[in-house]
Amino acid sequence: MIKNIITYPTPTGVEYAPDIRVFDEQLFIFIDDLKETAEANKLEGLAATQVGSYYNVVIVKKDEEFLELINPRILRKSGKVTSNETTSYFPNTSAKMQRYESISLVYEDRNGDSHSLKADGDFSILLQRKIDYLFGANFLTQLKGKDKENFETSLNANGASCPTTPSTFSRDYFIKASNFILVAMLLLLISSFFISQKDILDDMWNYQLFLSFTVLGINIFYALYSYYENKKFSICTNCYNMSIFGVVAMGFFRLTMIMLVSLLLIN
The missing domain is CATH 3.90.45.10 (Peptide deformylase)
Incomplete structure (x- = not known):
């Protein structure tokens, strides 16, 4: 019977093969x-x-x-x-x-x-x-x-291994851009504590809306491009896809929290 040969990165599961004593x-x-x-x-x-x-x-x-x-x-x-x-x-x-x-x-x-x-x-x-x-x-x-x-x-x-360092994947630039915008939105939210003029607060809310749609779009592009990029590596499997899903989910969660607080304090 032909057996399946284990390939990297799956471990063989055997660190040491003990001597055979029974020849049957x-x-x-x-x-x-x-x-x-x-x-x-x-x-x-x-x-x-x-x-x-x-x-x-x-x-x-x-x-x-x-x-x-x-x-x-x-x-x-x-x-x-x-x-x-x-x-x-x-x-x-x-x-x-x-x-x-x-x-x-x-x-x-x-x-x-x-x-x-x-x-x-x-x-x-x-x-x-x-x-x-x-x-x-x-x-x-x-x-x-x-x-x-x-x-x-x-x-x-050669596609035999999937790199894990951030600099390896082009998709990481999407996340960096998203995080940068989220920080800007957070700073905008904090600055609203020191502003009382209604017209300025309305402008700030419009900025928040624009930035939120930008973050939303970046995360969607991130998910799509990540799927394409993973296809270049023969061993990229569900664990990597779940990692992508986790990053997108976390980005949406942060965006939602910032927008909810902004809705209460700015709008």
Whole structure:
């Protein structure tokens, strides 16, 4: 059965895959499902944690056949190499990773028998990447400093991640403008306490009405533009839409309060 492969930003839910002690039919079915999933997605390897399983299992393609590694452990590492890597967890995004050029590892097969394996080159890098997942590691947890910043920028540019900093979204300018006008309306309201002339108060009320319709229009444009902007990011989902709704609702609430008080004191 083909399983769903977890992709960023959804966590795999597995920080550490414990060793397998029971080698039964349920395990064998899962391994076959893992291989079928990798084949269906044209992957060279897959870790059990990438489909949300606690099984300590990795499958990797070697000589056109999948090698099953149960409870794999890297024992020796030698050499350093920089590799440009991709992984299904971060779709359409690559990262420059520091890897060991050669590794030696031990693992078990379906019968619980132990085996050793030496790997170098691309096969070594593939094994390191997949085994990392069993220990809750991925590109974001391993990259540091500028390399991590560059990778996060790539995630945003490729639509694999939805930025959350205010400067990222153009829609934030709408909110800044709305808040600026609300502050002006509040100052206008406060100044009415010091004015008694009816004609000036009437002018102030007209200004408040004009500014309130402006804020209303800005919030409507904000909601529409936010929906358009979110479409550019493949993972923007209901949580972001609810956030937009919350911002608009809060803006309407502030506007309503200011206008109610203005109606009582100015009009």
